[in-house]
Amino acid sequence: MRSDAQAAELEPAEAAVSLAGAVQLRKAFRLGPLNLEAPVGCVTAIVGPNGSGKSSTFRLLLGLTAADQGEVRLLGQSVGHGDDDTELKRRIAYVPEEDSKIEASLRGTSQAEFISAWYPAWNQGEFERLLREFEVEPSKRLGKMSKGMRRKFELALALAREPELLLLDEPSSGLDPLSWRKLVGELHRYMERGRHTILMATHILDEVKRLADYIAIMADGRIIGVYEKDELLSSxxxxxxxxxxxxxxxxxxxxxxxxxxxxxxxxxxxxxxxxxxxxxxxxxxxxxxxxxxxxxxxxxxxxxxxxxxxxx
The missing domain is CATH 3.30.70 (Alpha-Beta Plaits)
Known part of the structure; x- marks a missing residue:
């Protein structure tokens, strides 16, 4: 999905997401060692069976859980050491697989007003355009929205922040085929508007083919390989x-x-x-x-x- 111009601008060692030997130990599951570099200006898709550790990896990246070993870095900054990461998180948007139940009583308009106050790059015009494109009624309470409408609202909320790094966990979950095609188009548009990066976890293989530059294959809590998509599919x-x-x-x-x-x-x-x-x-x-x-x-x-x- 990266353009030739974007590819030419990239420094080979520059990574928006970096996992170096990251390990998280739990009683029933070992995550890692994880080794991954997602280049700036590209789309990297993590694919693998259910239960392979994709969502756990996102929680690790966001500092919601901590690694027991190794290093986690986003946009050049170390994550998970208790430092103030407010400024870093203003450069990132995350759409989880599961909607938050805590926010269910909020109306979409109230949620957007709250979020926009935290993000200096918030683009109200883009948010309103996305709501129209996705046919979302923002005055509804989040808990009353259908799964598909809630997903489209969360995606609009994420894209309107104009993040440098967009983290998507199963972004098309709950979307009908028409909405899915619109989502793919909007993610292409997001990548074309600036030097942006997407790291996504998905089980929709058409999504990977249409969007990804790199594919990270995950199984049993480990990333078993990272591949350039076109080279992998042709070889x-x-x-x-x-x-x-x-x-x-x-x-x-x-x-x-x-x-x-x-x-x-x-x-x-x-x-x-x-x-x-x-x-x-x-x-x-x-x-x-x-x-x-x-x-x-x-x-x-x-x-x-x-x-x-x-x-x-």
């Missing part, structure tokens, strides 16, 4: 290879295929293989005159399943 393929010369079975030879993740006989001397280095694997087969009789790129959920299986 994982499934091939049907063979048969070899004279109809010979390929299994012994195919073990040397570049990036081989999985191989199985599929009948008639043909092997079905999964590789994480598609272009190299294709050239390798061509050099050995091994015919590729079928090929397709893996979907993100298939890649994620393979990577998680490898780590386990």
């Amino acid at each position: 994982w393929h499934q091939f049907y290879v063979g048969p070899g010369l004279g109809g010979a079975l390929l299994e012994p030879e195919i073990a040397d295929l570049p990036g081989l993740v999985q191989a199985e006989e599929s009948g008639g001397g043909t092997c079905r293989v999964v590789t994480s280095r598609a272009w190299e694997a294709e050239g390798w087969c061509r050099e050995r005159e091994l015919p590729i009789t079928g090929q397709r790129a893996l979907e993100l959920d298939e890649i994620m399943e393979q990577l998680i299986r490898q780590t386990r």
Whole structure:
């Protein structure tokens, strides 16, 4: 989602979000070690199964809970050491997965008035535009709004703060398809308006494809890898290879295929293989005159399943 101009402006080491060996120990769950750098000016999406620790990671980033080990930094500032972080939080907006029950009795207009007083960059015109775009009636009490309307209100509230860093936990939760498309459009618009950064956790893979520059895959409380999205999606393929010369079975030879993740006989001397280095694997087969009789790129959920299986 970053533009070429934005990419050129970035310093390679600059990160809006940095987790370095962060660990949080609980009786029933160990979070970490977490290692992640989300670059300034880009969208990084955290994906993984339910219960993998995505929401716990956001609480750690916001200083709502503390790390037992390692370091957490947002916008260059250390988090979780008891320092006054008021100014830092004015540069950040967070939309949690679950709506706050404490605010249920407030009307939307009152909530917006309260929030705007804390954020010097608050853009009232943008807030009103977003309410119209999302078709939200702000005079309603928050607890009386539908789940989808409340989500759209919270997103408008976050974007109107003009934050440098936007943290989104399952941003499309409760949204219908039309509202989801509007959300994607507004997040694109937010990224184009300035040097902004989004870190989001989502299970909607279309959301990742449309928005993300980088993908962090999470499982069992750990980030198992961070990947450039386009490179990840283009490098994982499934091939049907063979048969070899004279109809010979390929299994012994195919073990040397570049990036081989999985191989199985599929009948008639043909092997079905999964590789994480598609272009190299294709050239390798061509050099050995091994015919590729079928090929397709893996979907993100298939890649994620393979990577998680490898780590386990």
